[in-house]
Amino acid sequence: MTDASRVLAALDTVRDPELDEPVTSLGFVESCTVSADGVAAVSLRLPTYFCAPNFAFLMVADAYDAVNAVEGVSRTEVVLVDHFASDTINAGVAARSGFVQSFDGEAVDELDSLRSDFVRKAVLAGTDRVCRPLLAAGATTDDLAVLTLGEAPATADRERLRARRAELGLPSGDDSPLLVDATTGKAVGAQALPLHLQRTRLTRVSAEANSGVCRGLLRERYPATVGHGQEEERP
Numbered sequence: 001m002t003d004a005s006r007v008l009a010a011l012d013t014v015r016d017p018e019l020d021e022p023v024t025s026l027g028f029v030e031s032c033t034v035s036a037d038g039v040a041a042v043s044l045r046l047p048t049y050f051c052a053p054n055f056a057f058l059m060v061a062d063a064y065d066a067v068n069a070v071e072g073v074s075r076t077e078v079v080l081v082d083h084f085a086s087d088t089i090n091a092g093v094a095a096r097s098g099f100v101q102s103f104d105g106e107a108v109d110e111l112d113s114l115r116s117d118f119v120r121k122a123v124l125a126g127t128d129r130v131c132r133p134l135l136a137a138g139a140t141t142d143d144l145a146v147l148t149l150g151e152a153p154a155t156a157d158r159e160r161l162r163a164r165r166a167e168l169g170l171p172s173g174d175d176s177p178l179l180v181d182a183t184t185g186k187a188v189g190a191q192a193l194p195l196h197l198q199r200t201r202l203t204r205v206s207a208e209a210n211s212g213v214c215r216g217l218l219r220e221r222y223p224a225t226v227g228h229g230q231e232e233e234r235p
Contacts, residue, residue: 007032010069010070017118019207020207026211026214028045029043043081047213047221053085060079060089088102099111121203124199127178129157129161129204130158130161131144150176165185
């Protein structure tokens, strides 16, 4: 892989916290270059000028960390463009200042709890992606109640769900229940299962709807560079 390819591969691991999708497949990476002496320069863009600054900060900071860890990168420069808080975010991430210090007098908390909230939503949405095909194939809620994660079909959606659960410290081994509470990690009993599945479906539908809106806004905002496959979801 070339240096730029390795950096783009690292950016594949950076997700929009709300959509739980890579910034690369969403089309949020405007440019990515690596100089001969290893300086990696990444430019990020978002669907609107007023995207929430906390979401934006998370993505820029995560992109910085991911790129900075790439072998051969001697210096990392990640900037957010065309955003009302670009200067504050870019300066804070470059200085490794954290969200509260970067937005001094405006922010009162760091973003760990926000990140966890969105990973919990990703767990709910991911649960629906794994369970829907099983239900469509004839599985009952009683079947799902006793199914383990390892017994679910070995798909990309199952492994994505496993990874999100692991991020929260929830049971994620093959012998773990397929259906767990996204906060406590406890198995969801058969009696509570219908309501839980309804919640997972609504969370997944909401996330996918928001993803469609973001992709549409990005195409409208950057019509010259978006719309040639880079905003399409990867398998």
